[in-house]
Amino acid sequence: MDIPRYAGWKAYTEGNNGYLELKDLGLTIQMRGKARTWGKPTTCTIIWDSRDWYASITVKCDPVRETGKGVIGLDFGSKTAIATSDGEFIETPRFQAKAAKQEKSLSKGLRRKWKPEKGTIKASRRWKKLQRQIRQVKRKVANQRHNWSHQVAAEIVSSNSLVATEKLNLKGMTKKGNGKRNKQKTGLNRNLLDVGIGMTKDSLKYKVEKAGGIYTEVPTQKVKPTQRCHQCWELTKKTLSDRVHDCQHCRCQEDRDINAAKVMIKYARGQELSSSDGEPLSSTSCGRMAQLGAKKRQKPQAQR
Ligand SMILES: [Zn+2]
Numbered sequence: 001m002d003i004p005r006y007a008g009w010k011a012y013t014e015g016n017n018g019y020l021e022l023k024d025l026g027l028t029i030q031m032r033g034k035a036r037t038w039g040k041p042t043t044c045t046i047i048w049d050s051r052d053w054y055a056s057i058t059v060k061c062d063p064v065r066e067t068g069k070g071v072i073g074l075d076f077g078s079k080t081a082i083a084t085s086d087g088e089f090i091e092t093p094r095f096q097a098k099a100a101k102q103e104k105s106l107s108k109g110l111r112r113k114w115k116p117e118k119g120t121i122k123a124s125r126r127w128k129k130l131q132r133q134i135r136q137v138k139r140k141v142a143n144q145r146h147n148w149s150h151q152v153a154a155e156i157v158s159s160n161s162l163v164a165t166e167k168l169n170l171k172g173m174t175k176k177g178n179g180k181r182n183k184q185k186t187g188l189n190r191n192l193l194d195v196g197i198g199m200t201k202d203s204l205k206y207k208v209e210k211a212g213g214i215y216t217e218v219p220t221q222k223v224k225p226t227q228r229c230h231q232c233w234e235l236t237k238k239t240l241s242d243r244v245h246d247c248q249h250c251r252c253q254e255d256r257d258i259n260a261a262k263v264m265i266k267y268a269r270g271q272e273l274s275s276s277d278g279e280p281l282s283s284t285s286c287g288r289m290a291q292l293g294a295k296k297r298q299k300p301q302a303q304r
Contacts, residue, residue: 009044011057020044020055029055037061051136067211068159073265074204075225075257076165076197082152083257085265093148099141106134145196153203161213163204164268166220166260168197218267230254230262 012019013031015038020029039061047054073085081092110130116123123131156163205215218225227235232250245252245259254262 011041011044014038015059020057022055031055035059037064049139051132065157065207065211067157067161067208067213070160071162071164071265071269072156072160073164073261073263073268074156075261075264076168076200077257082200083255083261085258085261087255087258089257090152093144095141095144095148099137103134103137106130106137110134145199149196149200149203153200153207156204157207157211157213161208161211162265162268162272163208163213163215164264165201165204165215165217166225166264167217168220214268214272216268216271218264223263223267225260225263225267226256228263230259230266233266 008023010021010023011031012021015035017033018031020031021027022029037059039059041057041059043058045056045058047056071085075083077083082090084090110127113127113130114121114124116127201217208215224235227238229236229245229247229250229252231252232247234247234249236245236248238245238256243256245254245256247253
């Protein structure tokens with residue numbers, strides 16, 4: 001339910017902890033946490049989620065997000081969550097694996113309880129209780145994944161105003177594998193889902209553009225970031241198990257995923273430069289980038 005402004009509630013806070021007064025209920029509730037930007041409270045929403053009540057307050061504000069002048073390429077993979085063109089790895093959090101274990105044991109218990117059937121058997125108290133516990137585990141994982149995505153994105157955006165990633169067909173990558181390599185593929189699937197790549201990318205795009213920077217996805221088929229060498233731009237064929245980029249042409253060696261991230265940022269910067277020469281750009285996604293690129297280049301000039 002939405003409670004309109006000043007109709008029965010008041011928030012005593014400056015955005016960092018404080019109290020919420022619900023007048024109709026005669027309640028004063030402690031608020032925890034810190035809002036990134038505080039403003040004028042507009043609506044208060046009371047939400048029931050599985051087991052707990054939550055109060056969510058929206059405020060009218062001017063969001064301010066700082067971003068650095070850095071540029072970064074990001075390779076979202078399976079072995080580690082993210083490889084960056086700076087040569088760093090951001091590790092995969094293993095929420096799902098931990099929760100999956102818990103969920104499995106709870107589900108096992110569920111099978112031993114009376115199952116409700118429409119019209120004949122009512123759900124038992126124990127069955128309901130287990131159902132609730134399973135929901136809680138799922139909710140916890142969803143929350144953790146959401147928080148992780150936002151934290152990682154915020155950290156990357158805080159020092160980079162050009163972020164390049166790869167356009168990925170997540171549906172294709174996470175669909176069930178078949179045949180001999182089924183097991184291997186399932187492991188990859190779990191990792192991919194674990195990280196919530198889509199959520200992290202959305203978060204990155206939103207944050208960097210809000211800060212006046214550029215988010216771009218390089219066309220995978222055209223650029224082939226995994227096969228290409230970030231130094232000499234030649235292609236070297238790799239299989240899934242080749243973890244190191246060992247260039248046949250210029251002899252440079254680099255971690256497979258770091259090399260891919262470096263290729264992505266090099267391509268993105270190249271696009272940005274060529275768009276300034278007024279060259280026509282082939283794909284529509286680059287067209288959008290060209291506009292933003294022009295906007296970004298004005299920035300350092302103004303500061304000089
Ligand atoms: Zn090379």
